[in-house]
Amino acid sequence: MRDLAPAPPAAAPLTGGLADSLFETADREPTLPMLARRPDPASATWEEVTAVEFRDEVVDLAKGLIASGISPGRRVAIMARTRYEWTVLAYALWSVGAEVVPIYPTSSRDQVEWILRDAGCVAVVVEDEQGVMTVGSVCASLPQLRHVWQLDAGALEELVARGEFIPLATVESMRRIVLPDSTAVIAYTSGTTGRALGCALSHRGLASPCDTLLAGWKETTAPPGEQGSVLAYLPFSHVYGLMIQGICVRGGMLMAHEPDLSGDSLASALRLFRPTYFYGVPSVFEKIYKNMLRTAQQAGRGSLFERAADTARDFAAAVERQRLGRGSGPGLDLRLQHALYERTVYRRLREALGGRVRRATSGGSPLTRDLSLFYEGIGIYVHDGYGLTETCGGATMQPLGREKSGTVGQALPGTEIRVAEDGEILVRGPSVFQGYVGAEAATRAALRGGWLATGDLGQLDSEGYLTITGRKKDVIITSSGKSVAPAFLEQRLRMHPLIHQAVVVGDNRPCVGALITLDPEFLAHWRAGLALQGDAREAREENALREEVARGVAAANSAVSRPESIRVFRILPEPFDVTNGLLTPSMKLRRDEIVRHYAAEIEAMYQSRARPGRLHSSEVLSAWDDSDNVFR
Structure with a gap:
């Protein structure tokens, strides 16, 4: 091995399942707003759902699942966009010890058939009639599939009605037998080079990066004394979306859902909900930047925007050198320029994200240094982190007060990262997955002596900052x-x-x-x-x-x-x-x-x-x- 990043102390270990945190919050802070939902997609207002209301919805739905034969270890697929019902369903399934199998609603017929058959799903929840038709066209090859529930046809209400006779004690007893190492999610890889593989992710694995990030970084999600709020919009079918959901629920943050990923819908939701924290993939941050530039040019202020953007990057780079002990920070002229653009440009740019965001997270692939510096310079520091499905999401994060743009930060507490002689990144820690479903050879190839071979290429500097350089296969x-x-x-x-x-x-x-x-x-x-x-x-x-x-x-x-x-x-x-x-x-x-x-x-x-x-x-x-x- 060529490089080794140190592993700081880890967060407290999980003692139960993912659903436990919701029940604990409902007991401790029953009136805490946890979810926000709109009465209809066109509504400009958000209705808050308290912890106790959220828990009661989960319990009522869990009863219906039990009445439908969903028991511990059974696998249920959710093929829907990022919407309120997704979160309620997931926590209801985890409350009865079932395993969630996320499927992208845009998946092809063949992809849906493969995942449902490979995972051995006994039920699937779809959004609309199109989803019913897709699943219906492959049902003949899925002998284990017993239920197809359609959200837009009132499936959840029917499940709740079906479970009215199930006592609360039954849900409680099933929830309490869920162990940290029980499988919570079967998340399928993207399948860029062949059949997607199902990654078995445990309750402990999914909770670990969430709890670690909350322990060390929760203070960045909102101003002091305010509850953090996040607009969830990236698919829960991806582990990144699942991690954001877990952070919000486990950290008592207010989470809203936006299922429509079109630019206009997302922009409108951000303006109306006004989150305190934002997350995305690099393409989202790139698109926001380009929209800012295009809007400025259309208003005849393109040159002003470009000068302000250059000043933002220069200012952020000078601040970075100062916090890393490599410089004295921005000079007087640069500070004056930055202050001028703060009044005339940067404040307006932040309004694109609702006006309250001061920090954000980027994941999925590395964010360029130039783009990271631009956002920091306009007042929104973007934490660029690294992780993959097989690590249940995050494996690195930028250390507070020592952030270094152009890298994906350092290993999370409790996680170790090495770079092999051929440049491949290896990861070891509590969030590493349990293995690929039904693919022992692939699991053995990926897990080598407790280390996960990620397939990604990278470099570690002398301070343990990781830089991603690409994929081995690419x-x-x-x-x-x-x-x-x-x-x-x-x-x-x-x-x-x-x-x-x-x-x-x-x-x-x-x-x-x-x-x-x-x-x-x-x-x-x-x-x-x-x-x-x-x-x-x-x-x-x-x-x-x-x-x-x-x-x-x-x-x-x-x-x-x-x-x-x-x-x-x-x-x-x-x-x-x-x-x-x-x-x-x-x-x-x-x-x-x-x-x-x-x-x-x-x-x-x-x-x-x-x-x-x-x-x-x-x-x-x-x-x-x-x-x-x-x-x-």
């Missing part, structure tokens, strides 16, 4: 033998306002290339700003577009060596999406499928050396000759 090896981790370049590309998605390619090719999709909203705004008229307007617009994207590629290349740089690229006509099979339900790139789908475009892109007329000159960023070192 590393590109060019025909000259140069190894390139694509994730960093892709992150840099997405920072350009026009670029929505990027996939770096180049296996067995003479150089690195990129497939690029465009942000439709920013593209429309950019085109409107060109105001081209006259003959050949469309051709001139396309030329200008290629030149602008080429500038984005050049900016990304500035951060890597010449042999690692992108030398050719192709702009694609449509985005990678779940519906076209190029993204997983958790929005991860299906790289192998993308390469197969666009094989002709990739081939044409690399044939540009032999037939230079096939590509616009701006899509070939430099000639390929010996001086470029691309063949060495």
